[in-house]
Amino acid sequence: KTLCWNCCGIGNPAIVRELKQLLVANNPDIIFLCATKVKSNDFSRIYTLCRMEGCLTREGMKVTIQNYSKYHIDSLVCLDDGMRLRFTGFYGQAYPNNRNHSWDMLRRVKGMVNEGWIVAGDFNAILNNAKKEGGRRKAHSSMEDFCKLLEELALVDVKTKNGWFTWTNNREGPDLVKERLDRFLISENIIGNMPFLTTKIVRQSKSDHEAIIMDTLGCKPGDNNTDPRTWFRYDACWSKEKEAHDIVTSICDLKKTISDIMNGSNCENTIGMLKSARSKLGYFYEVEERYWAICTRTQWLREGDRNTHYFQVQALGHQKKNNIDKLKDVHGMWHDEKSEICDIAWNYFNDLFKSN
Secondary structure, three states: OEEEEEOOOOOOOOHHHHHHHHHHHOOOEEEEEEEOOOOHHHHHHHHHOOOOOOEEEEEEEEEEEEEEOOEEEEEEEOOOOOOEEEEEEEEEOOOHHHHHHHHHHHHHHHHHOOOOEHHHHHHOOOOOOHHHEEHHHOOOOHHHHHHHHHHHEEEEEEOOOOOOOOOOOOOOHHHHOOOOOOOEEHHHHHHHHOOOOOOEEEEEOOOOOOOEEEOOOOOOEEEEEEEEOOOOOOOHHHOOOHHHHHHHHHHHHHHHHHHHHOOOOOOHHHHHHHHHHHHHHHHHHHHHHHHHHHHOOOOOHHHOOOOOOHHHHHHHHOOOOOOOOEEOOOOOOEEEOOOHHHHHHHHHHHHOOOOO
């Protein structure tokens, strides 16, 4: 799972709170943040707060930085099954006259890539005017350059399963513009190996950009569409309190409201409704975190432990639901079908405990 977000400044405590919520709800393996507006030596505090390792990866992930610049971070990712991927977090230059410098940088990175390649982030560009609502139409030449780049680099633009636009300029009335600037691009040679790959938009309360998430495993047909990694589990202190139910319901409703506004047609009061919904969502995120602190009777700890995940772990007594996604057989082959996983486990313990 990979999460990308143009957070428009990570120094704001409300943005940090929102990032924590993203981590708790989606459990990503890799996080790419752009437009953080903090120096590298200040950033260590952020990933300490969020309980992530130095390059914003989940503990145990094997990620090696290959090269980087002001506009990209290129990394080599080694998966559990031995497969290697190249992941490049990318921020496209905002000024159209400098856009070709961004495309040339991706061409240089491509020249060093021998693995399957995933590029993700805020490209500050659209492929066609269908990816935009409001404002002046984009120059055809700039969109054509972007399309030609994808063809040249053999990259596929992966559509999100929910929603369309990922950015708004937050202006009133006829000046309101919405565009799809944030995306995942995947090389043609590996996308066929990810038949259940999904990407989605996660609505935010503070930034003018929404977060995007990619899950290379996704959901297989017939499987429960609810990802077990994001199940919300109620403790007794939640189920007995109407306030807790109201908080969770309000957060879900506000996310849907924001999604409906972003996906709907522009009207005179669109931005007013959007700002109101986002403001309320930020408020309920803060209320939810505060509620967990009271619920667990845990002292409101400073900095590193001041996050929703900490309080949930305390309240749930460190309970954790484990899930086996795949197993390796005696021949070293990986299997992810449920029946095959059961057979491998049965054979292993049968051989282990059978008498001579």
